[in-house]
Amino acid sequence: xxxxxxxxxxxxxxxVAKRYDLRVIFRAVSGRVDPGEVLLITGPNGSGKSxxxxxxxxxxxxxxxxxxxxxxxxxxxxxxxxxxxLGVVAPSMAVYEELTALENLGFYSRVRGLDLPIAIxxxxxxxxxxxxxxxxxxxxxxxxxxxxxxxAQALLHDPxxxxxxxxxxxxxxxxxxxxxxxxxxxxADGRTVVLATNDRREMTWGSRRxxxxx
Amino acid sequence: xxxWLAEVLAVAGKDLRTEFRTRVxxxxxxxxxxxxxxxxxxxxxxYRLSAEDRPFLLSVLLWIVIFFAALAGLDRSFVKEEExxxxxLLRLAAAPTVVWAGKLVYNLVLILVxxxxxxxxxxxxxxxxxxxxxxxxAVLAAGGFGLAVTTTIVAAIIxxxxxxxxxxxxxxLPLLLPLLIFLIQGTTAVSTGDLxxxxxxxxxxxxxxxxxxxxxxxxxxxxxxD
Numbered sequence: 001x002x003x004x005x006x007x008x009x010x011x012x013x014x015x016v017a018k019r020y021d022l023r024v025i026f027r028a029v030s031g032r033v034d035p036g037e038v039l040l041i042t043g044p045n046g047s048g049k050s051x052x053x054x055x056x057x058x059x060x061x062x063x064x065x066x067x068x069x070x071x072x073x074x075x076x077x078x079x080x081x082x083x084x085x086l087g088v089v090a091p092s093m094a095v096y097e098e099l100t101a102l103e104n105l106g107f108y109s110r111v112r113g114l115d116l117p118i119a120i121x122x123x124x125x126x127x128x129x130x131x132x133x134x135x136x137x138x139x140x141x142x143x144x145x146x147x148x149x150x151x152a153q154a155l156l157h158d159p160x161x162x163x164x165x166x167x168x169x170x171x172x173x174x175x176x177x178x179x180x181x182x183x184x185x186x187x188a189d190g191r192t193v194v195l196a197t198n199d200r201r202e203m204t205w206g207s208r209r210x211x212x213x214x
Numbered sequence: 215x216x217x218w219l220a221e222v223l224a225v226a227g228k229d230l231r232t233e234f235r236t237r238v239x240x241x242x243x244x245x246x247x248x249x250x251x252x253x254x255x256x257x258x259x260x261y262r263l264s265a266e267d268r269p270f271l272l273s274v275l276l277w278i279v280i281f282f283a284a285l286a287g288l289d290r291s292f293v294k295e296e297e298x299x300x301x302x303l304l305r306l307a308a309a310p311t312v313v314w315a316g317k318l319v320y321n322l323v324l325i326l327v328x329x330x331x332x333x334x335x336x337x338x339x340x341x342x343x344x345x346x347x348x349x350x351x352a353v354l355a356a357g358g359f360g361l362a363v364t365t366t367i368v369a370a371i372i373x374x375x376x377x378x379x380x381x382x383x384x385x386x387l388p389l390l391l392p393l394l395i396f397l398i399q400g401t402t403a404v405s406t407g408d409l410x411x412x413x414x415x416x417x418x419x420x421x422x423x424x425x426x427x428x429x430x431x432x433x434x435x436x437x438x439x440d
Contacts (some may be wrong), residue, residue: 059305083306093302098232110224111308113217137235153303 008035016065043212225316260341
C-alpha cells in the first residue's frame with residue numbers, strides 16, 4: 001500500500017516557460033495550489049493548458065522555471081515519490097484498450113505495488129458507474145465509459161493530488177453531476193486538485209485560477 | 215515474491231495478455247521466421263551443402279532467420295505504448311526499472327517462444343545435426359537473452375523518435391553484430407562437438423548480454439523519463 005501521508009501536498013510553480021525549438025507554448029507562468037483547493041488552468045485552445053498539466057505531472061520538463069511539491073509540513077516531495085501521490089485524467093493518456101475495465105484496474109493496482117483486493121477494484125468501478133462484470137475490452141466502450149474508467153484509474157490509489165484535464169468531457173449530465181460531487185468531496189477531504197478546462201461548468205469548481213494567454 | 219518483481223511481472227503479464235489478444239508482434243515474428251525458413255529450406259534444403267561447410271553455413275542461416283525475425287517483431291513493446299497513448303499513465307504508475315524489466319521479460323518470452331518453434335523446425339528441414347543438444351539449448355537461451363536485452367533498450371529509444379521507420383534495424387544492427395558472430399561460433403561448435411569453442415563463445419555471449427543489461431538498466435530511466 002502507498003504509505004499514508006500525514007498532510008496534504010501543495011504545488012508551487014514559478015516563472016515556468018515551455019518552448020519547443022522556436023515555438024513558444026507559454027512563458028513566465030506562476031501559480032500555487034494548496035490542499036483543499038482547486039486550481040483552474042484556463043486559456044484558449046493551443047495556449048498550453050495540457051502542456052502545463054504535463055509539466056505539473058512531471059512528465060515534461062519546463063524550458064525555464066521550477067515546480068515544487070511540498071507537504072503541509074514544508075518537506076519537499078521528490079520526483080520519484082511524487083508519482084505515488086498523483087492521480088491523472090487527461091485526453092492524451094489512455095488506458096489499455098485490449099483489456100477489460102477490471103483488468104486495467106488490476107494492472108494499475110499491481111504495478112503501483114498496491115495489489116488491491118478484487119472487491120475494492122469492483123467497488124471502484126461501480127462507484128464510477130461501470131459494470132465490473134462486463135467482459136468487453138475497453139476498445140468496445142463508448143467514450144463516456146472510457147472516461148469513467150480513466151477516472152477510476154486516477155482514484156485507484158487514493159491520491160493526495162489530482163491533475164485533471166477536461167475530466168467531464170464525454171460524460172453524460174448524470175456523470176458530470178457525479179464528478180462534481182466527487183471533486184467536492186475530495187477537496188473537502190484536503191486533497192489538492194488542478195483542473196485544466198474551458199468548460200463553463202468545470203470553471204465554477206475552482207478556487208484559484210491561472211489563465212494562459214495563448 | 216518481492217514487490218519489485220511482482221511489479222515487473224505485472225508489466226510483462228499485461229504485455230503478454232494484450233499481445234495474445236492482438237497478436238501483432240507474434241504474427242510479425244512467426245510470419246517472418248516461417249517465410250524465411252521455407253525459402254531457405256526450399257532453395258538449399260538438407261543436401262545442397264557440402265558436409266564440411268554444413269555446420270558453419272547452417273549456423274549462419276539459423277541466426278539470420280532468428281535475428282531478422284526479432285527485428286521484425288520486437289520493436290513493438292514501447293512503440294505500442296506511445297502510439298496508443300498509454301505510455302503517460304505507465305510512466306506515472308510504474309518505476310522506470312520496473313517498466314524496463316517488464317518489457318525485457320516480455321521480449322524474452324516472445325523470442326524464446328519463437329526459438330522453441332523455429333530451432334527444431336530448422337534442424338529438421340535443413341538436416342542440421344546437433345551433437346551437443348543441451349549445449350545448443352544453452353546457446354539459444356543465451357542468444358535469446360542477448361537479443362531481448364538489446365532490442366528492448368533500442369525499442370525504448372526509437373519509441374521516442376518522431377520518425378521511427380528503419381531506425382530500429384539501423385540501431386540494433388551494430389549492437390547485435392558482435393553477439394551474432396559469437397552465437398554463430400557457438401552454434402557451429404555444438405554441431406561439430408567442439409567443446410572449447412562452445413564454452414568460449416557462450417562466455418562471450420553472456421558477457422556481452424551482461425554488459426548490455428547493465429548499460430540498459432542505467433540508460434533506461436533517462437530514455438523513458440526525458
